[in-house]
Amino acid sequence: MLKKIHIRTKTHEEARDITDEVQQAVAESGVREGFVVIYIPHDAAAVSIHRTLAEADAPQLDRMLDAVNPDRETPEYTKAAFVAPTEVGVVVDGRMVLGDGQRVYFYEFDGPQDRVVYAYVGA
């Protein structure tokens, strides 16, 4: 089952927690055991699953994305390519499996814009 999640980003760059929206898509699919593909159809946005940004020791993808560029001004399309447009998870007992502290983040690199996330849930 395919679900489209609509997002309105608010700033030029942001990391938006979309875990709840993805879990809702999985729940609506009725799949109990399977997988979920999360795809971002935008060349200046991306998706990543990592430790929650709510903690002080959160991952700092933004700092690293600038650090890897010799000019220290990494273009939005390169950032999106490095973070990647796809993540895939597994579904157990009707929910996407996430470890303690793991969350799904939508990365905006050229906002604010209206954005779409595709979630395909299969079994």
Added chain:
Amino acid sequence: MLKKIHIRTKTHEEARDITDEVQQAVAESGVREGFVVIYIPHDAAAVSIHRTLAEADAPQLDRMLDAVNPDRETPEYTKAAFVAPTEVGVVVDGRMVLGDGQRVYFYEFDGPQDRVVYAYVGA
């Protein structure tokens, strides 16, 4: 359905647009709504979905892959590992969903060689 796409790379390093070949594999599968796994079975090659390289503001993965190495001479196998051997997309109306400007690229890091790309289309 599984399809093998055959490629002959022409230079030591190159980024080859394989979007048309992937879309053809999706079309031949007959899947209308589902997903597509793109896998590169080579340790010195990779796949990435990002903004078209036909534009002046294209992503510069090659520059970044060198920048992340202290020696500024990143080995081919490390480049392949960083770009990754897999991408996964979603299929809607019989086509892989790609946003404006998004294309699928095969990255060669040790050519020229005969290469293979696997495309598995499921639903």
Added chain:
Amino acid sequence: MLKKIHIRTKTHEEARDITDEVQQAVAESGVREGFVVIYIPHDAAAVSIHRTLAEADAPQLDRMLDAVNPDRETPEYTKAAFVAPTEVGVVVDGRMVLGDGQRVYFYEFDGPQDRVVYAYVGA
């Protein structure tokens, strides 16, 4: 079919070859042609498919992960996010397709710990 692979890491950071465990999960699934999703439900661990570490010219993800951080002390959660929690492969003739020299590695960034790997095999 979903399989849980249990791992006990032994040091603070390590790359563990889990190719055999993944191939066993694929074999047990009975799937002859399909795909396999490998998911790591931990915020300080990751998975990557790349050239074997048994050779002298092996990829050096650890060096690169430190190089991309301005402080040269990349936190464990950022490393895990960059390497990523997911890989997806294709299954042909009852085995995950891997090129010559390609292996599947579990990356531990905060061990030693008891860890789990999910392998979902579908068709």
